[in-house]
Amino acid sequence: MNDFSPTLPPELGSASSVSAADVDLLLPLAAAPRKAKLLVVDDQPIHLQVLYRALSADHQLFMATSGAQALKVIREQNPDLVLLDVVMPDMDGFEVLQHLKSNPESAAIPVIFVTAHGGDEIETQCLHAGAVDFIPKPVNPSVVRARVKTHLTLKFQSDFLRDMAFLDGLTGVSNRRQFDERLPVEWGRAQRNGSALTLIMLDVDSFKAYNDHYGHQAGDDCLRQIAAVLKAELRRPADLVARYGGEEFVCLLPDTGFDDGMVMGLRLLNAVKALAIPHRFSVAEPVVTISLGVATREGSGQASRATYLLSLADSQLYQAKHSGRAQVCGARLPMAAAPAQVSA
Ligand code: GH3
Numbered sequence: 234m235n236d237f238s239p240t241l242p243p244e245l246g247s248a249s250s251v252s253a254a255d256v257d258l259l260l261p262l263a264a265a266p267r268k269a270k271l272l273v274v275d276d277q278p279i280h281l282q283v284l285y286r287a288l289s290a291d292h293q294l295f296m297a298t299s300g301a302q303a304l305k306v307i308r309e310q311n312p313d314l315v316l317l318d319v320v321m322p323d324m325d326g327f328e329v330l331q332h333l334k335s336n337p338e339s340a341a342i343p344v345i346f347v348t349a350h351g352g353d354e355i356e357t358q359c360l361h362a363g364a365v366d367f368i369p370k371p372v373n374p375s376v377v378r379a380r381v382k383t384h385l386t387l388k389f390q391s392d393f394l395r396d397m398a399f400l401d402g403l404t405g406v407s408n409r410r411q412f413d414e415r416l417p418v419e420w421g422r423a424q425r426n427g428s429a430l431t432l433i434m435l436d437v438d439s440f441k442a443y444n445d446h447y448g449h450q451a452g453d454d455c456l457r458q459i460a461a462v463l464k465a466e467l468r469r470p471a472d473l474v475a476r477y478g479g480e481e482f483v484c485l486l487p488d489t490g491f492d493d494g495m496v497m498g499l500r501l502l503n504a505v506k507a508l509a510i511p512h513r514f515s516v517a518e519p520v521v522t523i524s525l526g527v528a529t530r531e532g533s534g535q536a537s538r539a540t541y542l543l544s545l546a547d548s549q550l551y552q553a554k555h556s557g558r559a560q561v562c563g564a565r566l567p568m569a570a571a572p573a574q575v576s577a
């Protein structure tokens with residue numbers, strides 16, 4: 234049995250049904266950059282067709298004809314809004330919504346229920362289940378468009394506010410709050426999978442002297458340039474660069490072992506030096522430089538806390554400062570052996 238055999242509205246092609254492999258090719262159905270992504274879920278092709286006609290001109294539209302298929306599209310496409318049929322065989326709309334709400338990655342996606350089974354009671358039930366709105370069938374295209382527009386506006390506003398809450402206002406990279414949230418998540422993942430995790434902590438050398446001589450504005454500009462360089466050098470999607478505070482930054486590098494972490498540290502050191510920002514008053518070099526501490530958790534053993542990785546990076550940074558600045562020091566986190574497997 235496969236879950237992916239939607240019947241498509243005539244506009245979407247001549248095929249009356251498609252296989253699981255074809256679904257990926259058919260989606261997105263109306264791709265265009267920067268259009269909001271909508272997922273429409275209904276087991277009845279006729280209803281999909283009506284919603285397709287109403288919404289496809291202004292949105293990037295995805296279709297699903299079962300709850301299971303909807304969850305797959307949501308995982309892969311992360312839509313901005315879902316229009317969800319309530320009554321479907323196998324997995325109904327309430328169950329789909331429950332899945333969405335229980336996963337932090339999809340919990341914030343707004344869901345509008347669309348159902349023929351109207352009435353105050355079902356409407357209340359939909360809203361209590363966590364839907365943002367309720368549209369009765371048969372749908373009126375202009376009402377659907379208006380409600381979708383309203384909920385997309387709210388969604389984009391809340392996305393914007395959440396992004397702002399995690400960004401550093403001066404440099405535009407992530408802030409301390411974002412880092413504090415990500416560190417335990419990445420730490421947990423590394424412990425579970427026995428994968429490597431490297432943390433680099435870095436600090437601008439003689440930055441007080443830089444501010445004192447070149448002015449605070451120039452200091453701010455210098456921090457912005459350094460942040461941009463760090464971001465440009467760390468290109469993996471999972472890498473995180475955050476301003477930790479003042480003139481200190483942290484880089485969190487999942488799946489990065491100690492040797493690669495040290496190479497990355499050196500790259501950052503050289504990239505900042507290559508900015509060639511004059512600093513006649515630095516104790517290190519005549520240009521702005523950074524000192525870096527690298528700490529890596531690797532191997533299948535256990536180390537007790539994420540904060541130990543942070544302390545180790547901090548102590549390595551201290552070492553780099555103490556040894557003359559403009560350099561990288563690093564260490565591996567000592568690990569205890571993983572607990573032995575007990576068999577019955
Ligand atoms: P070291 O090489 O040991 O790190 O010396 P340092 O002078 O960089 O360190 P110190 O901690 O004495 O001074 C840090 C300076 O960073 C002091 C503060 O004025 C400056 N600073 C911190 N945050 C900002 C900021 O947002 N903008 C500017 N322009 N300067 C900042």
Ligand code: MG
Binds near residue numbers: 436438440441480
């Ligand atoms: Mg400093």
Ligand code: MG
Binds near residue numbers: 436437479
């Ligand atoms: Mg400092």
